[in-house]
Amino acid sequence: xxxxxxxxxxxxxxxxxxxxxxxxxxxxxxxxxxxxxxxxxxxxxxxxxxxxxxxxxxxxxxxxxxxxxxxxxxxxxxxxxxxxxxxxxxxxxxxxxxxxxxxxxxxxxxxxxxxxxxxxxxxxxxxxxxxxxxxxxxxxxxxxxxxxxxxxxxxxxxxxxxxxxxxxxxxxxxxxxxxxxxxxxxxxxxxxxxxxxxxxxxxxxxxxxxxx
Amino acid sequence: xxxxxxxxxxxxxxxxxxxxxxxxxxxxxxxxxxxxxxxxxxxxxxxxxxxxxxxxxxxxxxxxxxxxxxxxxxxxxxxxxxxxxxxxxxxxxxxxxxxxxxxxxxxxxxxxxxxxxxxxxxxxxxxxxxxxxxxxxxxxxxxxxxxxxxxxxxxxxxxxxxxxxxxxxxxxxxxxxxxxxxxxxxxxxxxxxxxxxxxxxxxxxxxxxxxxxxxxxxxxxxxxxxxxxxxxxxxxxxxxxxxxxxxxxxxxxxxxxxxxx
Numbered sequence: 001x002x003x004x005x006x007x008x009x010x011x012x013x014x015x016x017x018x019x020x021x022x023x024x025x026x027x028x029x030x031x032x033x034x035x036x037x038x039x040x041x042x043x044x045x046x047x048x049x050x051x052x053x054x055x056x057x058x059x060x061x062x063x064x065x066x067x068x069x070x071x072x073x074x075x076x077x078x079x080x081x082x083x084x085x086x087x088x089x090x091x092x093x094x095x096x097x098x099x100x101x102x103x104x105x106x107x108x109x110x111x112x113x114x115x116x117x118x119x120x121x122x123x124x125x126x127x128x129x130x131x132x133x134x135x136x137x138x139x140x141x142x143x144x145x146x147x148x149x150x151x152x153x154x155x156x157x158x159x160x161x162x163x164x165x166x167x168x169x170x171x172x173x174x175x176x177x178x179x180x181x182x183x184x185x186x187x188x189x190x191x192x193x194x195x196x197x198x199x200x201x202x203x204x205x206x207x208x209x210x211x212x
Numbered sequence: 213x214x215x216x217x218x219x220x221x222x223x224x225x226x227x228x229x230x231x232x233x234x235x236x237x238x239x240x241x242x243x244x245x246x247x248x249x250x251x252x253x254x255x256x257x258x259x260x261x262x263x264x265x266x267x268x269x270x271x272x273x274x275x276x277x278x279x280x281x282x283x284x285x286x287x288x289x290x291x292x293x294x295x296x297x298x299x300x301x302x303x304x305x306x307x308x309x310x311x312x313x314x315x316x317x318x319x320x321x322x323x324x325x326x327x328x329x330x331x332x333x334x335x336x337x338x339x340x341x342x343x344x345x346x347x348x349x350x351x352x353x354x355x356x357x358x359x360x361x362x363x364x365x366x367x368x369x370x371x372x373x374x375x376x377x378x379x380x381x382x383x384x385x386x387x388x389x390x391x392x393x394x395x396x397x398x399x400x401x402x403x404x405x406x407x408x409x410x411x412x413x414x415x416x417x418x419x420x421x422x423x424x425x426x427x428x429x430x431x432x433x434x435x436x437x438x439x440x441x442x443x444x445x446x447x448x449x450x451x452x453x454x455x456x457x458x459x460x461x462x463x464x465x466x467x468x469x470x471x472x473x
């Protein structure tokens with residue numbers, strides 16, 4: 001905790017001279033494009049799910065997109081391009097600029113435990129938004145992995161013949177459907193927590209909109 | 213969009229015009245159109261576009277779907293075989309699926325049925341079931357994947373379509389083989405020539421080693437394990453080799469036309 005406090009001091013000292021950019025423009029542009037594409041994918045995906053539910057429930061039509069299965073499929077297979085192209089640019093820039101390494105690594109179990117405890121007791125500092133705490137690091141790195149998995153499992157469902165090795169990696173067509181579903185569930189759960197926390201720390205939301 | 217706008221009559225309320233137009237649609241189409249419009253309407257609220265932009269959203273989605281046809285044709289590897297399964301993996305009972313109930317399924321008398329062969333072929337003679345049964349047959353146990361998401365493994369036996377196309381002297385440089393069926397309201401579906409020539413694409417006469425039952429398309433279905441289920445027409449009565457895109461029952465309603473697996 002003391003190391004976090006110390007770096008917070010340094011950060012505020014620097015911030016005093018010149019308000020620094022917390023989220024660079026490329027991150028902001030890709031973030032909101034991704035958010036838009038994700039919402040389209042999830043809402044149309046729910047309608048597609050409803051045509052042949054894996055579990056004993058369906059999604060209310062009021063929160064789905066497309067009107068009927070055919071419409072939902074059109075949305076899903078249009079928004080997928082936006083999601084994939086945007087996601088690939090994000091991965092390429094995240095690796096090339098060193099952002100992933102600098103922002104998300106290292107992730108240590110001790111760090112995650114300490115910061116989880118601090119978060120639950122309301123002691124987690126949000127002074128320096130340029131540095132992610134260990135809980136953020138874990139969740140952000142985790143959701144990138146889920147994002148990759150949902151695209152790959154989606155491709156496995158879409159092309160179980162042409163990409164049959166990919167489909168086999170997920171344990172076959174039917175298993176890939178479940179993987180795709182649970183990735184969606186993980187993303188929705190992430191989004192709920194993510195939005196609630198962004199609203200609780202409004203300056204983080206501001207930083208994702210105007211950069212500072 | 214521009215073309216559509218020009219079609220509208222000046223001084224006529226677009227919203228009322230739309231309402232009247234919807235009234236003239238057949239029931240099924242109307243329901244789909246309205247329900248599609250309803251969620252597009254929700255998006256309209258978000259984007260602030262006016263009612264006529266519903267058409268541009270629909271138009272955009274259609275264009276992307278056409279683009280996806282091209283991408284899938286590019287991804288299609290004619291040598292890639294659909295995975296096959298042991299007989300023990302066959303789904304029992306294999307589901308009956310159609311836009312009507314089983315007792316509305318076509319009841320075809322074998323002796324009355326003939327397969328009509330049309331279009332870019334040298335020999336346009338119609339084939340009786342007896343004649344077709346004499347052609348060499350191959351069995352496959354493959355996964356049938358429905359556009360709805362569910363899948364089932366079945367055993368299909370019949371003549372590879374590419375062998376039949378050769379026998380009738382089809383011009384295999386043509387773009388499509390178009391099938392028409394005996395289903396109520398007239399089912400039809402186009403199949404791109406490369407998929408038609410795929411080794412596993414089959415004129416199916418048997419399911420599970422028995423004569424194809426009525427539920428699965430007696431007397432003949434086209435089994436295409438590299439395509440979604442709705443591209444596997446049942447109760448086939450004619451095939452036409454053609455360069456024209458003639459549309460299909462589901463394709464015309466918005467399902468992606470290539471729909472490859």
